[in-house]
Amino acid sequence: MKQSKNKKVIKRVSGYIFEHKFLFILTLSLAFIMTVLSVLVPSVIQKVLDQIFTQGLEESKILVNGILFIGVLFLSKEVLNCLRIRINNKLEQKVILRIRKALHDKLLDLPINFYDRRKSGDISSRVVEDVQNVERAILDGTEQGVIAILTLIGVTIMMFLQEPRLAALVFLPLPVLLVMAFRYSKVSKKNWKAVREASGDLNSLLVEDIQGNRLIHSFDLKNREKKRFLESSRELEARSLQAMYRWSIQGPSASFTSSLGILAVVGMGAYLLQTDPNFTNGQFFAFLLYTNMFYEPVRQLVSINNMIAAGKASGERVFEILDEEVSIKSPQHPARFPKEDHSIKFTNVTFAYDERQSIVKGLDFFLPSGSTTALVGPTGAGKSTIANLLLRYYDVEKGSVSIGDTDVRNLSLSSLRSNIGFVSQDPFLFDTTVEENLLLASPCSNENDIISSLKIASAWDFVQKLPDGLNTLIGERGVRLSMGEKQRLTLARAILK
CATH class of the missing domain: 3.40.50.300 (P-loop containing nucleotide triphosphate hydrolases)
Structure with a gap:
């Protein structure tokens, strides 16, 4: 069940990524070229060193030419990397925008009873933070994973071409690393989901304190709210530390295990230098570079596993809302609204x-x-x-x-x-001008219609006294107006409708 959920999150995020196939393929293509250039470097260094050891430094221009060639490889790789990062950032933002818009559209379609059982701070946390987390985890994880796998393949081929006996030693720690990664991934997503839920609770408390600020001051509840916020923050801290604690063990353990492979290569390489005349100093140096290049993507894959686990946890929270059933919706073949009989x-x-x-x-x-x-x-x-x-x-x-x-x-x-004008008991106004708030009810109305509705609602007198009249910005939820003024504006809006 959990595996199917994980696959579902990855598959659905991949669907958003593949809407921009060109950018995604271009990013991976640049990553492939970068990997090829990286894998070539130790081989070039080997040839330079071998010629220096056989021909001597003074009699050969290989050192200068070799350094220049290696410099060109490094420069080319970093230029491509700069381009890849820019393209990847563009792709990343496009995918974030797409998912976030889909989530916002769904939130507007959901019925009122959905919000009755949800905290507003948790919803905003899913739209802002979880969307970014899941996208970056899947997209960056995929890209970095592809680079790591391509590097592993390229390095493995080069190592076996260089010296199969040493190459076999490099693979000895691999089963241990795989077992460690598998065991960590089983609990990692659960821990990161707990972190995201605690973050949502903290956001909800913050939104509540901001919206209820006047009540907090009037009832002198500041100490109470400070205590609640501290408790919620400590809960988030505890869950975050629990999630990071396992990674603090996993990361160093993977590094130590891979270092054992490097030590084995150093020991065996030193032995071959003494016993095998065909094994050169250049080969030994190049092989050490390849060994380090092999374990670096292995460690990176372990790190990506942690990143994707966090992304899956956020993904489940995002798609939980996207999959929420819209219980109240228009019929497939709606009837016409009655023209005359409005009983x-x-x-x-x-x-x-x-x-x-x-x-x-x-x-x-x-x-x-x-x-x-x-x-x-x-x-x-x-x-x-x-x-x-x-x-x-x-x-x-x-x-x-x-x-x-x-x-x-x-x-x-x-x-x-x-066709129904509705004035809520809790008057809601948007953070814009008086005029734009009224035009929400009837976008085609002119200024005379607006003034007429304000007069009927006994609101025109105070609107005229505002600094910019109809063009006065009234703040979030109409905070710059009194409760009575807000109620009159919402009544005028209903009349204009």
Whole structure:
């Protein structure tokens, strides 16, 4: 089950990467050329050293020519690497944008009940941090993994061409390294997922403190919130340390194990220099370089394993939202919104926000078209619930809600909601101007329409007194306005609609 989940995350992220095949293939092609150039260097050094040892330094120009050639190889490799990094960064940002947009679009499509059971800080953490983590882990992991594998293949071929006996020694620590990587990967993703969840909880607490800042000051809750934030931060710290603790053992253990292979090559190489006349100093030096080049990508693959484990943990959190079912959506063949009969009818409606208790049960009432009705009752009686059901923020469990003779479930959501003006108990305004907030309800309205709606809502007098009138920026959630002013603006917006 876990393996299938891991494969699913990698496959789905790969789908976003392959939308930009040209950039991805170009990046891997540059990585391949860089690898070839890197693998050639020890062989060139061997030839330079062997000719110096056989012909002498003074009689041969091989040293100067060899150094120049090696310098050209290094320069070419780094130029290609610079180009590869730039292309990879471009690809990375395109993929991040694509996934993040898909996630944001899905969040806007999800019904209200999704947000009832989620923390806003955790959602923002998934959109911002988890998307970046999963993309970088999979894309960078794939690219670095390809470079490491190509290097291993190239170096292995060169080592066996140079000296098969030494090449065999290099492979001795490999099974141990593979077992270590496998055992680490089994627990790594679980640990990193716990880190991401703790990070989401911390973000949620931070968002809550920012949004409830006035309440915190008015009730003198600063010490309480400082304590909560410290506890949440310590939880994130503990989970992060737990995840990194295993890596702090894994990384050095892999390095030590690979160093045993290097020691074996040094010992055997020294022996061959004494006993095998065909084994040259140049070969020995080149082989030491190849040995180090072999173990470096092995260690890198172990590191990539950790990176991908963290990416998979973030990926599961991202795709959990992308896979969330949209329970309230428009019908495939929606009915037309009634043109004349706008009466509202609730027929035997039963609804509960959770399974514990129904808010309304067997509710029946009829509101004639053109009438004005006030719903009164104690807190929790279901007044706001009726508005929520009419707008299909939630669907009824039993019964039906109709406009005219049409069940609201048979109307498209855009048609239903565009024909209903709604003013929430908690007035919400965007961080833009007064005018732009009102035009959200009716983008084609002119200034006269806007002023007329403001006058009806008794808001025009205070809007005129604002520094820039209709063009005044009102801040996040309308923070620069009083509660009464915000309520009047939201009422004007509903009237304009």
